Amino acid sequence: MICSSLEEVRSNIDRIDNEIIKLIAERTEYVKQASSFKKSESGVKAPNRVEAVIQKVRKRALEHGASPDIVEKLYREMIASFINMEMDEYKKNQG
Numbered sequence: 001m002i003c004s005s006l007e008e009v010r011s012n013i014d015r016i017d018n019e020i021i022k023l024i025a026e027r028t029e030y031v032k033q034a035s036s037f038k039k040s041e042s043g044v045k046a047p048n049r050v051e052a053v054i055q056k057v058r059k060r061a062l063e064h065g066a067s068p069d070i071v072e073k074l075y076r077e078m079i080a081s082f083i084n085m086e087m088d089e090y091k092k093n094q095g
């Protein structure tokens, strides 16, 4: 959509950010659940799965006209934070 002012551009960015945050919240709930199926700290980190996710999102980025490099960078940062959160959850459940 072509905008006719910076205000309109920013209003669209704000709308999209709101949607992204809702999806991050939903993703958070699933990552927390993942910890209950893990049997070790290396299982929590699951590096093979991380690489599979990265390959998948790079492909999706290309299909949708986004930059695969930007998407990969964002996902690596996001997943690192999710792993920290999941590790805290895992350790809490270990008692």
Ligand SMILES: C=C(O[C@@H]1C=C(C(=O)O)C=C[C@H]1O)C(=O)O
Residues within 6 Å of the ligand: 030, 031, 034, 043, 044, 045, 046, 047, 049, 050, 053, 078, 079, 082, 083, 086
């Ligand atoms: C959610 C999981 O745990 C971790 C978090 C991941 C993610 O945020 O996509 C992927 C792999 C794991 O590092 C999983 O194993 O699927």
